[in-house]
Amino acid sequence: MSFSFFTLLYKEIVQFFRNRGLLLFAVYAFTLDIYLASTGIDLTLKNAPFYAEDYDLSYSSRELLSRFPPPYFRFKGYLLSDRDVERVLLKDEAVGVIRIPFNFEKNLKRGDRTEIALIVNGAEVSSSYLFSAYATQIIYNFVTGNFFRPPIEVVPRVYFNQNCSSKLFMAYSELMTVITLFLLLLPAAAVVLEKERGNIEMLTVSPLPNIVFMVAKSVAMGLIVLSFSAFALFFTVERVVSVPFRGSELDFLLLTLLYVFTASGLSMFIASLSENMLQVSQLTILLLIPILYLSGNWTPIEAMPKLLQWLSVLSPLKYYIDGALAIAIKGVPLKELTSDIAALTLQGGALFALGNYFMVRRI
Amino acid sequence: MRPVECENLRITYRKGKTVAVDGLSFTVDSGDIYIFIGPDGAGKSSTFKAVCGVLRYDSGRLLTFGVDPNDDRAFEPVKEKISFMPQGLGQNLYKRLSVEENVNFFADLYGIYGEERERRKELLLKTTGLWEFRDRPAGKLSGGMMQKLSLCCILIHKPELIVLDEPTTGVDPVSRREIWRLLYSFNREGQTVLLSTSYMDEAERGTELLLMKSGKSIVSGSYDEVVSTTSPVFVVTGKEIYRVYRELWKITNTPRLKGDTVRVVVPQSKLSDFRALQERLGFSAEPVDPELEDLFVERVGLRRVELPPLFKPAVSVPEEAVVVDRVVKKFGSFTAVNGVSFRVKRGEIFGLLGPNGAGKTTLIKTILGLYRPTSGRILVAGKPVGRGVKKLIGYTSQKFSLYHDLTVFENLIYWGNVYGVPRDAVKLTVSQVAPIFELDRFLNRLVSELPLGIKQRVALLSALLHSPPILFLDEPTSGVDPVERDVFWQVIRELSKEFGVTVLVTTHYMDEAEYCDRVLLMNRGKAVALGAPRHLKEELRETLGDAYLIYTDSPFETEEFLKERGFKTALFGRKVKIYSKEPVTESLLRELGVLFRALKPSRITMEDVFVFRVLENV
Numbered sequence: 001m002s003f004s005f006f007t008l009l010y011k012e013i014v015q016f017f018r019n020r021g022l023l024l025f026a027v028y029a030f031t032l033d034i035y036l037a038s039t040g041i042d043l044t045l046k047n048a049p050f051y052a053e054d055y056d057l058s059y060s061s062r063e064l065l066s067r068f069p070p071p072y073f074r075f076k077g078y079l080l081s082d083r084d085v086e087r088v089l090l091k092d093e094a095v096g097v098i099r100i101p102f103n104f105e106k107n108l109k110r111g112d113r114t115e116i117a118l119i120v121n122g123a124e125v126s127s128s129y130l131f132s133a134y135a136t137q138i139i140y141n142f143v144t145g146n147f148f149r150p151p152i153e154v155v156p157r158v159y160f161n162q163n164c165s166s167k168l169f170m171a172y173s174e175l176m177t178v179i180t181l182f183l184l185l186l187p188a189a190a191v192v193l194e195k196e197r198g199n200i201e202m203l204t205v206s207p208l209p210n211i212v213f214m215v216a217k218s219v220a221m222g223l224i225v226l227s228f229s230a231f232a233l234f235f236t237v238e239r240v241v242s243v244p245f246r247g248s249e250l251d252f253l254l255l256t257l258l259y260v261f262t263a264s265g266l267s268m269f270i271a272s273l274s275e276n277m278l279q280v281s282q283l284t285i286l287l288l289i290p291i292l293y294l295s296g297n298w299t300p301i302e303a304m305p306k307l308l309q310w311l312s313v314l315s316p317l318k319y320y321i322d323g324a325l326a327i328a329i330k331g332v333p334l335k336e337l338t339s340d341i342a343a344l345t346l347q348g349g350a351l352f353a354l355g356n357y358f359m360v361r362r363i
Numbered sequence: 364m365r366p367v368e369c370e371n372l373r374i375t376y377r378k379g380k381t382v383a384v385d386g387l388s389f390t391v392d393s394g395d396i397y398i399f400i401g402p403d404g405a406g407k408s409s410t411f412k413a414v415c416g417v418l419r420y421d422s423g424r425l426l427t428f429g430v431d432p433n434d435d436r437a438f439e440p441v442k443e444k445i446s447f448m449p450q451g452l453g454q455n456l457y458k459r460l461s462v463e464e465n466v467n468f469f470a471d472l473y474g475i476y477g478e479e480r481e482r483r484k485e486l487l488l489k490t491t492g493l494w495e496f497r498d499r500p501a502g503k504l505s506g507g508m509m510q511k512l513s514l515c516c517i518l519i520h521k522p523e524l525i526v527l528d529e530p531t532t533g534v535d536p537v538s539r540r541e542i543w544r545l546l547y548s549f550n551r552e553g554q555t556v557l558l559s560t561s562y563m564d565e566a567e568r569g570t571e572l573l574l575m576k577s578g579k580s581i582v583s584g585s586y587d588e589v590v591s592t593t594s595p596v597f598v599v600t601g602k603e604i605y606r607v608y609r610e611l612w613k614i615t616n617t618p619r620l621k622g623d624t625v626r627v628v629v630p631q632s633k634l635s636d637f638r639a640l641q642e643r644l645g646f647s648a649e650p651v652d653p654e655l656e657d658l659f660v661e662r663v664g665l666r667r668v669e670l671p672p673l674f675k676p677a678v679s680v681p682e683e684a685v686v687v688d689r690v691v692k693k694f695g696s697f698t699a700v701n702g703v704s705f706r707v708k709r710g711e712i713f714g715l716l717g718p719n720g721a722g723k724t725t726l727i728k729t730i731l732g733l734y735r736p737t738s739g740r741i742l743v744a745g746k747p748v749g750r751g752v753k754k755l756i757g758y759t760s761q762k763f764s765l766y767h768d769l770t771v772f773e774n775l776i777y778w779g780n781v782y783g784v785p786r787d788a789v790k791l792t793v794s795q796v797a798p799i800f801e802l803d804r805f806l807n808r809l810v811s812e813l814p815l816g817i818k819q820r821v822a823l824l825s826a827l828l829h830s831p832p833i834l835f836l837d838e839p840t841s842g843v844d845p846v847e848r849d850v851f852w853q854v855i856r857e858l859s860k861e862f863g864v865t866v867l868v869t870t871h872y873m874d875e876a877e878y879c880d881r882v883l884l885m886n887r888g889k890a891v892a893l894g895a896p897r898h899l900k901e902e903l904r905e906t907l908g909d910a911y912l913i914y915t916d917s918p919f920e921t922e923e924f925l926k927e928r929g930f931k932t933a934l935f936g937r938k939v940k941i942y943s944k945e946p947v948t949e950s951l952l953r954e955l956g957v958l959f960r961a962l963k964p965s966r967i968t969m970e971d972v973f974v975f976r977v978l979e980n981v
Contacts, residue, residue: 007780011769018768018809202764205731205835207753208781 003208005216012190012220022189026224029178030232031240038171038241045072045130048095051088053079058105060146064116065098067138089121095131096120108147160246160329171243172328173297173321175236179229179256180317183263184270184288186221188280191271191359210360214268218352221267222260229256246331254334255323258344262316265351272355272362291315296322316351319343364429366524366555367391367414372423374409374578379421383409385578386423391524391557391571396550396936399559400566400655401575403815403842407559408450411528414557415447428524443473446517450528452719453509455516458502462493465501466515473520480519487515490545505887506720507538514545525549527558531565533871535718535886536973543568544934551919561842564874564968566590566655568936574659576844581662586655586936593661595634596653599625601646605860610640616664617657619849620856621877622897628653628661652963659845666846668853671795675862676832678755680744684709684833684865685730690739692722692729699725701888702739707867712859714879715869716969722888723869724761727837730867731758744833754782757831759822761838767811771802771821774810778825789828800824816847823854834858836868840875852878873969884973891976900967903975907931908944910965913957915939921957928955933974940965 017023050073054061068075076094079085088094099117107114118135120128144150161168191214194200203213230253238245245252270283292298294308295317301309312318323340326332334341367390374384384406391397399407412418413425416432425432430441448455456465466488470480488494491511496504501512510530517525525546531539546556558569566572566586573583582589600623601607608625611618614636617628629637641648685707692700700722707713715723729736732748741747744755765774772793779789797803800820805813810821819839826834836855840848856878858864868879876882876896884891884899892899915921915937922932922939931942941947949962 002783002785004780004786007777007786011766011773011777014773015766015768197764197767198760198762199764199766201728201731201733201760202758202778203781204733205753205756205758206778206781207750207783209750 003212005212008213008216009220009223012217013224015190016186016221016224022186026182026228029182030175030228031236033178034171034174034232034236035240037174038167038237038243044166045127045134047071047074048127048131049074049076049093050131051076051079051085051094051097053082053085053097053099055102056100056104060105060108061100063146064100064139064142067142068098068135072134085119089119092121092123094121095124095127096135098135108143111148167241168243168329169325171237171241172325175229175232176317176321176324177292177297178232179225179259180263180291180320181284181288182225182228183222183260184267184284185280186225187218187264187267188270188274188284189277190217190221191268192274192277192280195271195274196276211356214356214359218261218264218268218356222257222264226253226256226260229253245328247327247333251334252324252327255320255327255337255341255344258341258348259316259320261352262320262344262348265348265353265355266316268352268355268359272359291317294318295320316344316347319347365390365392365426366395366428367557368424368426368429369410369414370424372410372413372425373421374406374413374418375421382578384413384420387575387578387580389573389580389583391555393555394550394553395571396546396556396569397558398566398569398572399557399575400561400563400572401559402561402844402847404577405575405844406578407575408528411447411526411557411559415445415526416442417447443520444523445526446520446522446524447526448513448517448528448530450532452506452533453501453504453513455513456501456509459500461498461500462488462504462512463497465512466519469516470519475520483519483521484515487518490548491515491541505535505538506718507534507541510534511538511542511545514542518545518549522554524555524557527556529559529561531560531562533719535721535977536873536970537886537977538718539970540933540974547918547934547936562872562874563654563656563659563845564970567938570936572655574655576659576663582658590653590655590658593653593658594628594630596626596628596651596657597637597648598651599627599646599648601644603644604646607640607644607646610644612667614640616666617660619656619660619665620852622895626651626657628657656845660849663844663846665849666801668799668850668857670799670854670857670861672862673792673795674827674830674858674864676755676830676864678832679863680709680755680832680865682709683707683742684711684744685713685867686740686742687726687730688740688742690726690729690741691737692725692734693737698888700729700736703883703885703888703890704739705883705890705893707865709865710859710863711880712855712866712868712878714876714882715867715885716871716873716876716882716973717869717885717891718871720887721885723871723885724837725888726885727835727867727869731756731835754829755831756833756835757826757829758835759826759837759839761841765810765818765822765825768809770807770809771813772806774821775825775828779828782829784828792828793824796824816843816850819843819847819851823851827858832864834864834866834868836866838869838871840870840872848875873973876969882969884976886973886977886980889980891980892972896969899972900969903972904967907942907967907971907975909946910940910942910967910971911947912963912965913939913941913952913959914961914963915957915959917958921959924955924957931975933971942967942971 052065085097097119099119101115104114116139118132120132122128204210233249233252237243266287270280274280274283294312294315301312319340323337326337370388372384372387375382387410401407409418413420413432414427416438419433428441428444430437432438466484488497493508493512501509504512531542550556571585572589574581599607604623604625608618608620611625611627614633615627615629619626683706687703687705689702689704690700691702703726717723728734730741743752746752775793776786776789797806802820805817810818840851855866859866879896881895883893913921918934918937918939922934925932925941933940952959952962
C-alpha cells in the first residue's frame with residue numbers, strides 16, 4: 001500500500017484556506033493584533049498628569065518643575081492645600097503630586113538638608129511606579145547638575161535596544177504568543193472537526209495508519225503557521241511596526257520550525273481530550289495561559305516564586321522566546337543557541353510523539 | 364375558518380440563493396390529518412415553520428386560522444391555537460427533567476394549572492404508556508418514548524392545530540403505530556393534524572396527502588383519489604427475474620427489482636409491448652393497486668444504472684464473508700448490542716433493519732473494529748479485523764463522511780489515497796463512472812452545495828474506489844427520494860449479483876428490506892428475526908392469516924369491535940387493517956355487524972413482521 005503524503009497535506013491546507021472564519025482570525029492575529037500590541041501597549045511613561053504644591057515659589061523650584069517635560073509628563077497646575085492634593089488623587093486627575101517645601105532654594109544653596117515629597121497615586125499601578133522612578137531620577141539629576149557633584153557618577157549604556165523601547169520587545173513577544181496560540185489551536189481544531197463529522201471513523205476503518213494521518217495534519221498546520229510567521233516577521237514586524245531585526249530571519253524561522261513540533265504535540269493532547277470545538281477552545285486557553293506565564297514573557301522568571309521558577313522549565317515557550325529574542329534583538333546566530341535548541345528538540349520530540357500516540361489511542 | 368390556507372408560497376434562504384419552497388398551494392380543512400411526504404430538502408420543514416410563524420416566507424398568500432403568520436403582532440393570539448413539534452427526536456424536551464416535570468413545564472407555559480393539568484397529564488401519559496416512567500429523566504428514554512413524550516407536551520393545552528415535523532422518522536414501528544393511534548384519538552376530538560414524513564408507506568394513514576419534491580407539490584389530495592389515477596401497476600414474478608427486469612427497462616422507466624419480484628408501472632401505450640414481452644419470457648404479471656411510490660416513480664421516472672466491470676474485486680473472500688457470533692457490546696450499564704449472531708454469505712446483500720437506537724450502528728461499528736466487543740467473536744473475510752482486512756472493506760458512515768469544504772473531485776482523490784489508490788487510477792475511474800453516476804457536472808463543486816442524493820452517490824463511489832469485496836453501508840438511504848434510492852439499490856444489486864461483492868447495509872426504512880437477500884430485524888439491541896424478507900412475511904402470514912383493509916367512518920369503534928371478536932388489528936387513518944386466517948368477505952363483516960364503506964385485500968408488510976415479532980418477544 002502506498003499513500004501519497006502530498007495528497008494528505010494538500011487536503012489539510014486547502015481546508016484551512018476555505019475556512020473563512022479561521023483564515024480571517026489568522027490574518028488578523030498575524031497582522032493587526034501584533035501591530036496593536038506593539039504600538040498600543042507601552043511600558044514607558046506617557047503624558048502622566050501631575051500637579052505641584054510649591055511652597056517655595058523660587059527660581060529653583062520653578063526650574064525643577066520645568067524639568068518634567070512632555071511627552072512623558074503633563075503639568076496640570078499648582079495646588080494650594082493638602083486637601084486639594086487628596087481631591088485630585090481621589091478623582092484620578094493626577095498620577096502624582098510634587099510637594100516642594102519652604103526655603104527649598106535657600107537650603108540647597110546653603111548646602112543644608114531639604115526634602116521633596118512625591119505623593120503618588122498607587123491606584124494606577126504601572127504609571128505610578130514609573131512616575132516615581134522617573135521623578136526621582138529627574139530630581140537627582142537636577143540637584144547634581146546644579147548644586148554639587150557627588151564622588152560617584154553612574155553612566156548607563158544600553159546594548160541591543162538603545163532607546164529601551166518596549167515596542168521592540170512587545171512586537172516579538174506578541175508574535176510568539178500568536179504563534180503559540182495557533183500552534184495549539186489549529187491541529188486540535190482540524191482533528192476535532194473530523195471527529196465531529198465522523199470522518200475519523202472512516203479513516204480508522206481504512207488501511208491508512210492513523211499515525212500517518214495525524215502526522216500529516218500536524219505537519220500541514222505547522223507549515224501554515226510557519227508561513228504566517230514568516231509573513232508576520234517580514235511584513236508586520238519589520239515593515240509596519242518597523243522594528244529592527246538583528247539576526248538572520250532564516251535562523252528565526254528554523255527555530256520556529258523546531259517549536260512547531262513541540263506545540264503541535266501539545267495540540268494533539270488537546271485534540272485527544274476534546275469532543276467538539278468548544279472544548280478545544282477551552283482547553284487551548286487553559287493550556288496557553290500557564291505556558292505564557294511560565295515562559296517569562298510577561299514576568300521575568302527570576303521574579304517568580306521558587307515553585308513557578310522550577311515549573312517554568314516545562315514551558316516550551318520559554319526556550320523559544322529565549323532563542324528567538326536572542327536572534328531577533330541581539331543577532332545571535334542559531335548555532336550558538338545550543339541549549340535552547342537541545343531543550344526544544346527534546347521537549348518537541350517527546351511531546352510530538354506522545355501527543356500523536358495519545359490521539360491515535362483515543363480514537 | 365380553515366386552519367391553513369396557502370397559495371403560491373415561496374420561501375428562500377441565503378437572500379434568495381436557495382429556494383426551499385417554490386409556488387406551493389394547499390388547504391388544510393378542520394379535522395384533516397394532512398400529510399406532507401417527500402425526501403429531505405423537499406421543503407416540508409420550511410413550509411411548516413412558515414405556517415407556525417417561526418420562519419418568514421418571501422411571497423405568496425399564507426393564512427393560519429385566517430391570520431398572516433408574517434404579521435407578528437396579529438399572529439400572537441393565533442399561536443395559542445397551534446402546537447409545533449420540530450424535527451428530531453425529543454427536540455423540545457429538557458433531557459434532565461423527568462417525564463412528569465417536562466409535561467408540567469409545558470402545562471405552565473400554556474397556563475394550565477391545578478386539577479385540569481393533573482387530569483390531562485394522567486390521560487396523556489396513560490394513553491402513551493409513559494405513566495409508569497413518569498419519574499425517569501427524559502434523556503434516558505428510548506427514541507420512540509421520547510417522541511411520545513414530545514407529543515404529550517405539545518398536546519397538554521388542547522391545541523386546535525398540531526404541526527408535526529417528521530415525528531416518526533427513525534422511530535420503531537411499534538412506537539410508530541402508538542404515535543399514530545394517539546394522533547387519531549386527538550383527531551377524533553376535532554383537532555387538525557398537519558404532519559410530514561419521509562416514509563412513503565405512511566401516506567395512507569392520513570386523510571389528505573401532498574407529495575413534495577424540490578419545493579414543489581407533485582400531487583395532492585386524498586390518498587384514494589390521488590393514488591388511483593395512474594397507469595396499471597404489475598408485480599412480475601418468474602424465472603430469471605433479473606433478465607426480465609433488464610428487458611422491462613426497454614419498455615418503461617419504472618421497474619423496481621424487489622426481492623425476486625419486479626414492480627412496474629406500464630403506461631397504456633406500452634401495454635401491448637408488455638404483453639409481448641410476457642409471451643417471450645414467460646413471466647407472470649399480477650395487476651395490483653398502485654401505491655404512492657408507483658405514482659412518484661411514474662411522475663419523476665427512474666434511471667437505469669449499469670456499472671463498468673471496474674469495481675470487480677481483485678481479491679475473493681471466503682464463503683462466509685462476515686461472521687458475527689453472539690456479539691455483546693455494552694457502554695457502561697447500557698447494553699447496545701445484546702448477543703447477536705449471523706453469517707453473511709459471499710455476494711449477498713444483507714440488511715440490518717431496525718429503528719434508531721436498535722443497535723444497528725453500534726453493531727456495524729463493532730464489526731469494523733471501531734468498538735471492541737464486550738464479548739463474542741467477529742470475523743471479516745475469515746479473519747479478525749486488522750490491517751490486512753481493512754483494505755478489503757469499503758465503508759460509508761451515517762453522515763456520509765465526506766469533507767464538505769472540499770470539492771467532489773478532491774474528496775474522491777483523498778479517499779482514494781487513503782485506501783492506497785494512486786491519483787491517476789482514481790482519475791481514470793472517475794472519468795468512467797462520473798457519467799453513469801451523473802456526477803460530471805458536480806465534480807468541481809463543493810460537497811456542501813450538493814443535494815443529499817448526490818452526496819450519497821459520491822460517498823458510495825468514494826467507498827468503491829479500491830474495489831472492495833465487502834461493503835459496509837450505514838443508513839445510506841436516509842432521507843433520500845425514491846428515485847435516488849432506486850439508483851442506489853441498482854448499484855448495490857449490480858455489485859452483488861454481477862461482481863460478487865458482499866454488502867452489509869443498515870436502514871430504518873422497513874420497506875427497503877425488499878431490496879435485501881436476507882435481513883436481520885433488530886430492536887433494543889436484540890435480534891428480532893432473521894431470514895429472507897419474503898420468507899419472513901410468509902411465516903407471519905401463516906400465523907396471522909391474510910391482511911385486509913376495512914374503510915370505515917368510525918375506525919376506532921370498528922377496531923375495538925373487531926379486537927373483541929379476536930381479530931388482530933391495526934389503525935391506518937380512516938382504515939382498519941385486520942389479519943385473519945379465515946377469508947374476510949363483505950358478507951362476513953355485515954354478519955358481524957361492522958359498519959364499513961369498503962373492504963379491500965391488503966398485504967403483510969415488513970412493518971407487520973417487525974411489530975408482531977417484537978410484541979411476541981415482550
